[in-house]
Amino acid sequence: MSAFFDGLEQFVNQLGAGFFPLPPPDPTGLEDSDPNLTGLPRDANGILMQYQPPPNPVPQDWKFYDGGDSAQKTGIAAFSGGKQDRALLHVFETDGLMVRHPSDFPHNNWKNSSRDQLMAFLAGCWRGRLFEISSRLFTAHATRVPPFTCQNTENDVPGSTKAPPVGDILMPHDLMVFAIACGKNDAYLDLHGQFALQAAIETADPAVEQNNLLCEAILGGRLDLYVQVNPNYKEVINKYWSVQPWRGQPQIASAFVATVEMELLRYQGRPKIPLIFPANTIAEIAGLDWGKELQNIDPTHHTELAKKFLVAAVADAKKTADSLGIPPPATIRVGDVDVPIPIPQQVPLPPPPPPWVPDPIPPWIRHLFG
Numbered sequence: 001m002s003a004f005f006d007g008l009e010q011f012v013n014q015l016g017a018g019f020f021p022l023p024p025p026d027p028t029g030l031e032d033s034d035p036n037l038t039g040l041p042r043d044a045n046g047i048l049m050q051y052q053p054p055p056n057p058v059p060q061d062w063k064f065y066d067g068g069d070s071a072q073k074t075g076i077a078a079f080s081g082g083k084q085d086r087a088l089l090h091v092f093e094t095d096g097l098m099v100r101h102p103s104d105f106p107h108n109n110w111k112n113s114s115r116d117q118l119m120a121f122l123a124g125c126w127r128g129r130l131f132e133i134s135s136r137l138f139t140a141h142a143t144r145v146p147p148f149t150c151q152n153t154e155n156d157v158p159g160s161t162k163a164p165p166v167g168d169i170l171m172p173h174d175l176m177v178f179a180i181a182c183g184k185n186d187a188y189l190d191l192h193g194q195f196a197l198q199a200a201i202e203t204a205d206p207a208v209e210q211n212n213l214l215c216e217a218i219l220g221g222r223l224d225l226y227v228q229v230n231p232n233y234k235e236v237i238n239k240y241w242s243v244q245p246w247r248g249q250p251q252i253a254s255a256f257v258a259t260v261e262m263e264l265l266r267y268q269g270r271p272k273i274p275l276i277f278p279a280n281t282i283a284e285i286a287g288l289d290w291g292k293e294l295q296n297i298d299p300t301h302h303t304e305l306a307k308k309f310l311v312a313a314v315a316d317a318k319k320t321a322d323s324l325g326i327p328p329p330a331t332i333r334v335g336d337v338d339v340p341i342p343i344p345q346q347v348p349l350p351p352p353p354p355p356w357v358p359d360p361i362p363p364w365i366r367h368l369f370g
Helices: 002-016 070-079 115-127 131-142 172-181 185-189 191-203 211-219 223-229 233-243 250-267 279-286 290-295 299-324 363-369
Strands: 331-334 337-340
Touching: 070 115, 070 211, 070 250, 115 131, 115 172, 115 211, 131 172, 172 185, 172 191, 172 211, 185 191, 191 211, 191 223, 211 223, 211 233, 211 250, 223 250, 233 250
Parallel strands: none
Antiparallel strands: 331 337
C-alpha cells in the first residue's frame, strides 16, 4: 500500500514540475489518410472478421470466419484512419448497447461485449467524431448496476451467466478516456484518471496485448510516457496483429504503427517523465502465492525469495535512472547480483509549464450529471 501512496505523491510532484499530459489530439488528424487495409477477411457487409483455418478433414459445420473481435478490429482500423471501417461503426451499437458483431452468432449477444471490445470501439468512434454513439454507451454504462461495468455478464454461450453476473469493471483512466471519446476534451484534466493511466502504463505486462492501453495513452495525452516505458511498441503491435499466425492481419499493424508515429509528433522536445511505480517489484509481489509463502519456513527458500526481490528492485532502479537519462551508477556485487550504489544526480528541470489547472471533480462525473 505504501508503494501506491509513494507513487501518488511522486505523481503530484511531477505535475508541479511540469510533467503533465497533453490535451487530447485533434481527431481530424487522419482526415486525409486511408491506410491500405485490402486483403483483410470481411463478411458480406464489409465487417472485419477473423479467418479460422479448418482442420483436416473439414467438419460440415466449420465456421471459416469468426466475428468475436469484430468490434475491436473495426475500432482500431477506424482509429487508424480506415474510412470503410469508420462508416461501419454505427452497426455495432443500438440504444447504448454494443455487440462484438451485429449478426455473427454467438457474438451478436450484447451480454458478452467486454472492456477490450469497448475501449477499442470508443477509440474508433472518437476518430470518426461519432460522439453521439459514445455518449449513449456512456449513459448505459453509468446507469448499469453496478455502475460503470461492461455488458459481459455472460460467457461466450448465450444464457451462461457468469458468477457473479458482473461485467468488466471500468477503471478511472477508462472513464476519463470514455468521456474524451464523448467529445469532452477537458476530461484529460482528471487527476484520478491521469494517475490511474500512468499506473496502468508503467505496470502493464509487456507480454499482454496493449491495443487498448495504447489508444488510451493517445487520447489521454500520455503517449510519450507509453513509448518511454515500451520503446519496442512497434514489435508489440506487430506481434499481436501479424506474428501470431492464426490472426495474420499485418495491414492493421502497419496502419496502427503509422498512427502512433503521427501522434508522437506532438511530443517532440518534451523531457522524459520520471517513472513512479516499481513495476518489477510489483510483478514479483503479484506472482506470489501468499498462502504457501506463509507456510514455507525453509530458510533456503526465503533466501531465494529475497534474491528475487533484490533483482526486481535493481531492475526498477535501472528503469527509473534510464527514464531520467541518468548514467548507469557504480555497482557492488552482492552474491551474484550487481547492486547500484546510490549517487546524488543533478536532474535538469523542464522549462516552466503553461498553466495546468486540474479539476478536483472527475470530468466524467460532470458529464454524467450535466
